[in-house]
Amino acid sequence: MTTAHNDFSKGLNSHAFFKVHDHILGEDLVQDTFMKTWRYFVRGGKIDVMKAFLYHILNNLIIDEYRKHKTTSLDVLIEKGFEPASNDSDHIFNMLDGKSALLLIQRLPDTYRKVMRMRFVQDLSLQEMSLITGQTKNTIAVQVHRGLAKLRVLYNPV
Numbered sequence: 001m002t003t004a005h006n007d008f009s010k011g012l013n014s015h016a017f018f019k020v021h022d023h024i025l026g027e028d029l030v031q032d033t034f035m036k037t038w039r040y041f042v043r044g045g046k047i048d049v050m051k052a053f054l055y056h057i058l059n060n061l062i063i064d065e066y067r068k069h070k071t072t073s074l075d076v077l078i079e080k081g082f083e084p085a086s087n088d089s090d091h092i093f094n095m096l097d098g099k100s101a102l103l104l105i106q107r108l109p110d111t112y113r114k115v116m117r118m119r120f121v122q123d124l125s126l127q128e129m130s131l132i133t134g135q136t137k138n139t140i141a142v143q144v145h146r147g148l149a150k151l152r153v154l155y156n157p158v
Helices: 003-020 023-042 050-067 075-081 089-105 110-121 127-133 139-154
Strands: none
Touching: 003 023, 003 050, 023 050, 050 127, 089 110, 089 139, 110 127, 110 139, 127 139
16 A cells, blocks of 8 residues: 555645645545545455556545535635735646646547546556556557547647
8 A cells, every 4th residue: 555655646646636726635635545445455345456446536535525615705715814826827827738738638539538538637557548448558559649649739720
């Protein structure tokens, strides 16, 4: 389990932050993910692909968090000490580029959309994607390559 934490915690944290837009909440969700995985493992559960299992647990925790999400006003946040940053233009541009790329992935055909999400959002390897989809690694690699080509055309239309 320690190996899994060392190998996957960074990717899980970035995935959680991408979904909930809060570093502290994302880290808490990742820790809960490892705790739930550990409890499952101790009860005798069998885990075939650790990375896919961890992302599955994390996504379920994120969904639970969305369901109990409460909105807070800017006044309340400022009273608690939040001060909006004034010069995060690089971060904002990177975030907008990432969001536009994700929106463009939605416009891809279903075959490519599925593998592009697994590869670049969930950060799965070709082997893991092959296990999940039941296709060969070569087929997955070709789909990722073609999906990237289609995504480049959508991102930079000539």
